[in-house]
Structure formats: structure tokens, C-alpha cells
Amino acid sequence: MRFVKFLAVAAVLAVSSAPAMAAEVLVPPKQKWAHDGFFGTFDRASLQRGFQVYKEVCSACHAMKQMRYRNLAGIGLSEAEIAAIAAEYETTDGPNDEGEMFQRPSRASDRFKSPFANELAARAVNNGAYPLDLSLIAKNRVGGENYVYALMTGYADPPADMKIADGMNYNKWFPGHQIAMAQPIQPDGVQYADGTPATVEQMSKDVATFLAFAASPHLEARNSLGVKVMLFLFIFTGLLYATKRKIWKNLH
Amino acid sequence: MAKYDYVPSAFRSNPIVKWVDHRLPIFELIDEQLIKYPAPRNLNYMWNFGSLAGICLVIMIVSGIFLAMNYQASTLHAFDSVERIMRDVNYGWLIRYIHMNGASMFFIVVYIHIIRGFYYGSYKAPREILWWLGIVIFLLMMATAFMGYVLPWGQMSFWGATVITNLFSAIPVVGQAIVTWLWGGFSVDNPTLNRFFALHYLMPFVIAGVVLLHLWALHVHGSNNPLGIDAKGPQDKVPFHPYYTVKDALGLGVFLIVFAYFVFFNPYMLGHPDNWIPANPLVTPAHIVPEWYFLPFYAILRAVPDKLGGVLLMFGSIAILFLLPWLDTSRVRSAKFRPAYRLFFWLFIAVCFVLGWAGGQPAEGPALLIGRIATILYFAHFLVFLPLLGWFEKPLPLPSSIAEPVLGGGKMAAAAAMEKA
Numbered sequence: 313m314r315f316v317k318f319l320a321v322a323a324v325l326a327v328s329s330a331p332a333m334a335a336e337v338l339v340p341p342k343q344k345w346a347h348d349g350f351f352g353t354f355d356r357a358s359l360q361r362g363f364q365v366y367k368e369v370c371s372a373c374h375a376m377k378q379m380r381y382r383n384l385a386g387i388g389l390s391e392a393e394i395a396a397i398a399a400e401y402e403t404t405d406g407p408n409d410e411g412e413m414f415q416r417p418s419r420a421s422d423r424f425k426s427p428f429a430n431e432l433a434a435r436a437v438n439n440g441a442y443p444l445d446l447s448l449i450a451k452n453r454v455g456g457e458n459y460v461y462a463l464m465t466g467y468a469d470p471p472a473d474m475k476i477a478d479g480m481n482y483n484k485w486f487p488g489h490q491i492a493m494a495q496p497i498q499p500d501g502v503q504y505a506d507g508t509p510a511t512v513e514q515m516s517k518d519v520a521t522f523l524a525f526a527a528s529p530h531l532e533a534r535n536s537l538g539v540k541v542m543l544f545l546f547i548f549t550g551l552l553y554a555t556k557r558k559i560w561k562n563l564h
Numbered sequence: 565m566a567k568y569d570y571v572p573s574a575f576r577s578n579p580i581v582k583w584v585d586h587r588l589p590i591f592e593l594i595d596e597q598l599i600k601y602p603a604p605r606n607l608n609y610m611w612n613f614g615s616l617a618g619i620c621l622v623i624m625i626v627s628g629i630f631l632a633m634n635y636q637a638s639t640l641h642a643f644d645s646v647e648r649i650m651r652d653v654n655y656g657w658l659i660r661y662i663h664m665n666g667a668s669m670f671f672i673v674v675y676i677h678i679i680r681g682f683y684y685g686s687y688k689a690p691r692e693i694l695w696w697l698g699i700v701i702f703l704l705m706m707a708t709a710f711m712g713y714v715l716p717w718g719q720m721s722f723w724g725a726t727v728i729t730n731l732f733s734a735i736p737v738v739g740q741a742i743v744t745w746l747w748g749g750f751s752v753d754n755p756t757l758n759r760f761f762a763l764h765y766l767m768p769f770v771i772a773g774v775v776l777l778h779l780w781a782l783h784v785h786g787s788n789n790p791l792g793i794d795a796k797g798p799q800d801k802v803p804f805h806p807y808y809t810v811k812d813a814l815g816l817g818v819f820l821i822v823f824a825y826f827v828f829f830n831p832y833m834l835g836h837p838d839n840w841i842p843a844n845p846l847v848t849p850a851h852i853v854p855e856w857y858f859l860p861f862y863a864i865l866r867a868v869p870d871k872l873g874g875v876l877l878m879f880g881s882i883a884i885l886f887l888l889p890w891l892d893t894s895r896v897r898s899a900k901f902r903p904a905y906r907l908f909f910w911l912f913i914a915v916c917f918v919l920g921w922a923g924g925q926p927a928e929g930p931a932l933l934i935g936r937i938a939t940i941l942y943f944a945h946f947l948v949f950l951p952l953l954g955w956f957e958k959p960l961p962l963p964s965s966i967a968e969p970v971l972g973g974g975k976m977a978a979a980a981a982m983e984k985a
Contacts, residue, residue: 350829378647447647451832452840487850527840530650530657537658538828545824549817556814559806563605 340455340462340485343517347524350539353532354525359387361504362522365515367397368502370446373438373493375426378447379526382420386529387522394420401425439479441492450520450527457524459485464516467495570600570803597783602801603808604789606966610684611787611808612815613677618775619816620670625768627663628712635715637761639754642717643842661831667709668834669823671857674702683909685897686788692889694781699885701774706858708767711760713855718839723852725752725760731865734872751845792897793962800966851926859923860916866927867939877939884946891946893954901960908949915941 346355363384366376381398389397398418403425406413418425427443428434435442453459462485470482470489480490497515504510525531573595575581581591634653636645649656678698681687687695714725729746733739748755786795795801802808826834834856838849854862864881868874884891899906915938922935 378644378651383651448840452837454837456832456837534657534661534828534831538824541824541828542821545817545821549814549821552810552814552817556810559810563802563807 337454338485338487340458342455343458343461343520345457345521345524347521347531350535350542352535354387355521356388357506357508358518358521359525360389361506361508361515362518362520362525363387364504365497365502365519366446366522369496369515370519371424371427373427373434373443374446375428375443376424376447376526377426377445379424380420381418381422381424383526383529386525391420398422439492443493446523446526448527450524456527457520460520460523461516463491464497464519465512570596570602573599599803599805601783601804602795602798603787603804604795604800604966605802605807606789606791607787607808607811608790609811609815610676610680610790612812612819613673613680614782615812616673616815616819617670617677619819620666620673621768621771621775624663624666624670625772627659627666628765628768630659631663632765635761637715637758639717639757639843642715642757646716658827661827665823665826665831665834667712668826668855668857669819670705671709673819674705675857678702679913682912683899684788684790685792685892685894685899687889688892688897689889690785691781691788694778695889696886697774697778697781699882701771701778703882704767704771704774708764708771709855709857711764711767713839714757714760715764716839717757717843719841719843719847719849720836720839720852722752722843722845723849724854725756727852728854729756731871731875731878734875736872788897789966790898790900791963791966792900793966796965796967853924856920856924859921860919861923863919863923863935864939864942866923866932867936877943881942884943888946888950892950894957894959895954896959896962901962902953902957903960904957905950905953908945908953911941912945915945 345352346358347353366374381394384394384397385391398420401418401422401424402415403418403422404413405416408414428437431442450457450460455462463483466483466485468482468484470476474482474489476482476490480492481494482489483491497512497519499512500510501515502510508514528534572592576585576591576595585591631649634645634649634656636642646660649660651657653659681695681698710724710728714721729743729752732746733743735742744750746756747753748759786801789795836853836855853859861878861881865874865878868877894902894905896902899909918934918938919942922931922938925931925935927935
């Protein structure tokens with residue numbers, strides 16, 4: 313009897329550790345993030361640095377279609393700053409009175425400008441590879457932002473016995489270890505306005521933080537409401553427990 | 565059900581209530597079926613999961629209606645419209661996470677509810693139809709959950725829909741024609757998404773209807789109880805209100821804490837990361853896996869090397885539940901008095917978890933072999949162990965009434981006093 317119960321428990325544990333055992337899935341090491349935990353909030357300075365990395369490095373190839381310039385309020389930018397950033401990019405609008413499409417500076421309500429018109433255009437200039445949309449990358453990869461960090465810092469020389477195809481690069485954390493993207497983040501690849509030294513680790517961490525925000529812009533609202541809801545539920549359930557005890561006392 | 569004489573609640577003498585009741589006895593129904601309704605006095609917390617399942621259904625319907633107000637069932641817009649809900653709709657992320665995690669919560673609750681029925685023999689006479697209706701609800705839930713998972717139109721939505729609808733192609737001769745008919749075309753595409761949305765909106769109301777029948781059947785003979793013996797008289801029962809309304813409310817409080825933890829602090833844990841990638845018919849995910857609650861059945865499907873055989877076995881694993889009241893040949897309901905059955909019960913639970921694990925692995929190597937052994941044990945439980953146990957097992961003596969052990973009398977009556985089932 314005990315033994316069978318033990319088997320059942322062992323089975324449960326085996327199941328819960330299953331993702332770690334799955335053969336091909338690499339689980340990147342967990343980093344420490346300011347937005348971890350019940351009271352986590354995004355590190356605003358890191359978000360802004362991360363956006364700078366995206367803007368100056370990643371956005372050359374990677375779109376973020378789910379993001380609009382107004383969402384940058386969430387990383388702590390003012391309305392004027394957002395308007396200024398948006399105005400740097402041209403958006404196609406129209407048709408106008410003559411039935412012509414026209415270009416105009418982007419507004420806060422516009423989506424982030426995509427670097428390519430479509431997937432084929434992107435592949436044509438990227439050696440056949442398609443630079444993914446990064447809006448949800450921190451949600452649609454195992455490990456989320458930890459994967460982004462691991463990938464950015466995962467470029468290395470390939471093991472001696474591995475043959476890397478033409479135009480490909482070795483990366484410890486990319487599935488299959490061969491990635492078309494060359495190491496995008498180089499030391500001092502950007503000049504941080506706040507004077508933070510732009511090491512590969514620092515920039516990787518910042519851009520991963522920004523991408524985590526882009527994937528879950530509501531994370532802070534979620535945590536703060538969640539703490540309140542939990543507090544309410546604990547008190548409410550405690551009162552129900554007391555009520556239940558009192559009512560059932562007559563029966564026992 | 566032994567009809568106990570009861571004193572109607574005070575509100576029943578209100579003149580307006582009386583006026584209404586004379587024309588439509590709705591207050592009488594509430595009073596008899598919810599307030600004064602006699603329930604066994606010894607129900608434990610395992611009996612909370614029925615009401616919790618009902619609450620889950622309501623949560624899913626309400627959150628789902630609000631999602632439907634903002635969702636666009638079109639392959640071009642579905643994924644983006646869901647992202648718009650997450651990002652721009654006021655508290656859209658909350659509604660979405662409630663709905664998404666609510667599906668998992670609903671299945672956890674229903675699985676515990678079903679397992680409680682296994683342990684305490686709740687499916688035995690005179691509750692066979694009650695049990696059947698429960699299985700029908702379970703099947704409808706599976707269909708609803710499957711179609712709901714397709715709606716966000718992520719990678720797992722698309723490929724899950726492709727794999728599952730393709731199962732029907734295993735039917736000889738007409739299989740492929742049926743699949744084309746289900747799809748509304750020659751692949752999972754816009755017509756498929758549209759009809760799945762329509763059906764996903766319809767099914768919960770069908771479930772609600774069957775739930776009413778389930779409750780009706782329940783209230784004929786009343787709840788089973790942990791001792792599995794019938795109530796002898798009023799001393800064995802208590803009015804539903806306030807005893808079980810407050811006990812159910814306490815269970816609800818605990819349930820909501822677990823639910824809120826997932827919604828607010830771990831909303832992605834029960835899902836698959838691939839479903840945050842927009843559906844792409846040209847790129848197949850490395851492993852196509854269904855949601856966790858389907859994994860045991862997925863393992864059974866893949867345990868058979870033959871497609872039709874796998875499909876039949878998978879549907880058979882649920883169909884066999886309809887026969888459970890007769891496959892279990894023991895006249896004693898509760899596992900409390902069935903030491904041998906208790907052993908096999910826990911073995912069965914372990915088998916279900918192993919199947920769940922196997923279903924999440926690629927169908928190859930040791931995982932496939934383990935899945936096959938577990939599949940055999942799953943069916944053996946119903947077809948071999950249960951029928952034989954009834955014959956070979958010597959049950960413990962049953963108490964003579966519910967009130968006796970509950971009230972601390974402690975005197976176990978002789979086996980001769982065994983309740984006639």
C-alpha cells in the first residue's frame with residue numbers, strides 16, 4: 313500500500329521534472345532579473361538601455377510588429393521623447409485624396425517600423441534566413457528572457473569535431489548550434505547615455521530585459537494586482553475557515 | 565432518495581414568494597434542492613470538487629464571452645487580435661489569463677472529481693446514469709478545450725488541430741472525406757478556424773445543459789459518501805445549507821488562491837511556448853504536443869503502431885468508463901473497506917501519471933515502451949483487475965450507519981449488516 317503510494321508520488325515527480333529531461337530542448341541557465349518574483353518590477357534604466365540596443369543593433373533586421381511607439385511609455389519615456397523617436401521613422405499612410413499612398417513621420421500610435429517589407433524581402437538580403445519578429449521572443453522560447461541572454465552571450469568557437477556550414481555561426485544555446493545570425497552584440501557596440509560600460513553581458517542583459525517587457529508589457533500591473541488579490545483571498549479564506557468551524561461545531 | 569419531512573424555510577411564507585411559488589415553484593425548488601436538501605453528514609473535502617467544477621464552467625463562460633467580444637476568427641487576424649486583447653484591451657491580459665489557465669484548472673478539478681468517484685465507488689447502483697452523464701460532460705469538455713486551443717492560432721493551435729483532425733482519416737474508406745468535411749477544405753484553414761470558434765462558443769452551453777441533467781440525477785438518490793453506505797434516516801443527513809454551502813465556499817477560497825497564483829504569477833507555466841509563435845503551415849514544430857490534460861490519452865494513441873488501432877484505443881480508454889459500473893463487480897462502494905482495490909486504485913493513479921509523462925515525450929525509445937506498458941495496465945485495470953477483485957477480495961466489515969462512526973459510537977457492525985448496494 314505504502315509502496316504503491318510511493319510509486320504514485322515518484323511518478324508525479326518524474327512528470328514534473330519532464331521538461332528538463334526532454335532530449336533536444338536546451339534549458340538556458342536562469343539569470344537574476346529585477347522583474348522576478350511576486351513584487352518584481354522592470355529595471356527602468358535597463359529597459360531604456362535595452363531599447364537603445366534594439367534600436368541601434370537588432371532593429372536593422374528584426375521587426376517588433378506587436379509594439380507601438382506609445383508602448384515606450386512603459387519603459388519610462390515621456391510623451392515628447394516618444395514622439396521624437398517615432399518621428400525618426402517613416403510610415404506608409406494613405407490613400408490620400410488623389411488615391412496615392414504617401415510617407416509621413418510615424419506617430420506614437422504607429423507600430424514599430426519593420427526593417428523589411430515582408431518575409432521574402434528579409435530572406436533575400438539575409439542569406440536565405442529570416443530574422444524573427446522579436447515582439448514575443450521572451451515568451452515563445454523555452455527559458456524566455458534567459459534564452460535571449462544565453463543566445464546573445466553564447467557565441468564561441470565550435471568544438472573541433474563540428475563542421476559549421478558556410479555563412480553559419482556556432483552558438484552554444486541555439487537549437488542545433490548553428491545560427492545564421494553573426495554575433496550581433498559586440499563590446500562597446502552602443503554608447504550608453506548613462507555611462508554604463510557596454511560589455512556584451514551588460515548589453516545582452518539589457519536587451520533581454522527590454523524584450524521581456526515587450527512580450528509582457530502588463531507584468532507590473534499583473535504583479536501588483538496579484539499581490540492585492542492574494543491578500544484578499546487569504547483573509548477571505550481565513551474568515552470562511554472560521555465560519556465553517558463555527559457552523560460545523562454543532563454537528564460533531 | 566428517502567424524502568425527509570422538512571420545515572420550509574422562513575422566507576417561503578413571504579406573500580410575494582408564495583404568490584410566485586403558486587404559479588412557478590421556483591422558491592420551493594431552491595428551498596428543497598439547495599437549502600433543505602439533505603446531504604450525508606460525513607462528506608469529506610473530496611466532495612468539494614463537484615461544485616468547484618460548476619464554478620469553473622461559469623468562470624470559463626463569463627471570461628470567454630468577454631474574449632469573444634474582442635476576438636477575430638480569421639487566420640489573418642486571430643493571432644494579432646489575441647495580442648491586442650493582451651496589450652490594449654483594458655484588463656484584457658487578466659481576462660485572457662483567467663480563460664487560459666481556467667481551462668487547466670477546470671481539468672484539474674474534474675480529474676479529481678472523477679478520481680473521487682473511482683475511490684468511493686460513486687458510479688455504482690443506483691448512480692450509473694449520473695456517472696454516464698459525467699462522462700458525457702468530460703467528453704464535451706475535451707472537445708471544447710481542443711477547439712478553444714486552436715483559436716489563438718499559434719503554432720501548437722495549428723499543428724494540434726492538424727494532428728487531431730487527421731485522426732479521423734484512420735476511419736476506413738470514408739476517413740479522408742470526413743477530414744475534408746471537418747476542415748471545410750483541404751487543410752486546416754480559415755473555414756476550420758471559423759467553425760471551431762462557432763462550436764467553441766456553443767459547446768459550453770451544451771455542457772451546462774448536461775450539467776443540469778447530472779444534478780438532476782444526483783438529487784434523485786443524493787450524494788454518495790466516504791463510507792459508501794446508504795443513509796438510514798434523518799440522523800445520517802444534514803441540510804445542505806448552511807453545512808455544505810459553507811464547506812463548498814471554503815473549498816472555493818482555497819481553489820481561488822491556487823487559480824490566482826497561476827493567473828497572476830505563473831500564467832505561462834501550463835501552456836506551451838510555441839503557441840506564442842503565429843501559426844505557420846510551412847514550419848512544423850519539433851514536437852507537437854497537446855495541452856497537459858490530454859497527454860495520457862495522447863500516450864495511448866501513440867502506443868499503438870497502427871493509426872486506426874491507436875484512435876480506437878484512445879476513444880476506447882474513455883468509452884470503457886461507461887461500462888465501469890458493471891466491470892467493478894464488488895458490491896462494496898467505498899475503497900475504505902476494500903484493501904485490495906485500494907492498492908490497485910493507487911496503481912491506476914500512478915499509471916495515469918506515467919501515461920501523462922509518456923505523452924509529453926517523443927514517441928520513441930524507452931518513453932514509447934513505458935507508454936505501452938502503462939497503456940496495457942490502464943486497460944487491465946478495467947478489464948482484468950476490477951472484475952476479478954470483486955470475486956477474490958474480502959471486504960472489511962461495513963459500519964451499520966453513517967451516523968454511528970461519525971458520532972463516535974465506533975461500534976462496527978458485523979459483516980452481516982452489510983448494506984445492500
